[in-house]
Amino acid sequence: MKRYRRYILYIGICLGLLASPLCSGSIEAKDFVVVIDAGHGGHDPGAIGKISKEKxxxxxxxxxxxKLIQNNCSDVKVVYTRNRDVFIPLDRRAEIxxxxxADLFISIHTNALANNRTAKGASTWTLGLAKSDENLEVAKRENAVILYENDYQTRYAGFNPNSAESYIIFEFMQDKYMSQSVHLASLVQKQFRYTCKRADRGVHQAGFLVLKASAMPSILVELGFISTPEEERYLNTEEGTTSLSNGIFRAFLTYKREQEIRLKGSSDTVLPEDVPDPVREKENSIAPPEPKNASKAEGNREPQHTRQVEKSAGNDGIVFKIQILTSSRPLAKNDKRLKGLQNVEYYKEGGIYKYTYGASPDYNKVLRTKRNIASKFKDAFIIAFRHGEKMDVRIAISEFKKNRNK
Known part of the structure; x- marks a missing residue:
């Protein structure tokens, strides 16, 4: 009888192991999950225009x-923070x-300006420190939703959305998803510019609470300006909302395909024929890489941050630079986005080209240069490299000050 029981137990264990994922021939792949967040809602209308409300x-x-994602991507699970006109607290959106x-978090918003000022165009934002008063105002407006929550001071640890001092917490925030977020934001802006034919207001950073609490690549899209009558009319047409949602969808497809190829070496995600595939397409960009035997003339070479770092670095190998903008592709040296600056370089991080200016081992010199270009590049900030490798700028500044005092 004991032998029989042991035999039954043995069979049970084997069957259990066969049913276990550890012993299965293949594990069912997890769906790609995207959370779509419609900003504001319920008793929070968001920005209010002449004929409509942001929510x-x-x-x-x-x-x-x-709906576009669900109809075209069978392997993607779509989750909404709200699918009707209800109020959802900011921290609850991130919690969802x-x-x-989620693999991605996309928050949809509509911009506005006070005092009857007008502006046009779409922008996409990632988490970070607002580098200009204009960017800070956008973050303040979006974060002010917490004032609709009775216990916001407790839930958000005393954060005051209208106080600039509260945003200091974002100054040295290291978001491990930053490069992916910025890349997706750049893809969205590219679609807004070329597919939707919208004025491109670029990729920016600011301290958004809803992005701060989300543990995945996250972006916040500002579709346009409800405070500008022409923009508001466009945002309330079927053509306008269809075009904008289609632009974000196309950017999502490109991002998803790139991530799958990076992780698995292949992708089943199909891009519309008129959406360029950066993985497949040749590097026919406006600033092609320099052949090894090419002339060293300024107009013929692709800027390389490593070359400049090694040339400009101090004795400790540290060089400071000013990051002025990002792009999904290399830019020509006369590109209008560079606003006439010469000797601009870039380094590549997470598939994004990040443009820098004013390389020097002298932090004070770079700081002065940053002030001089602040009117042209309000979002510019200082970064640091050691022997060509990006490093924590706080450590670099600390070492600079120690060496200067020796």
Missing amino acids: NINLKVALKLG ANNAK
């Missing part, structure tokens, strides 16, 4: 985006994304 524009675009173990 309704955001929801319409969010639902159209989700975290609980869903």
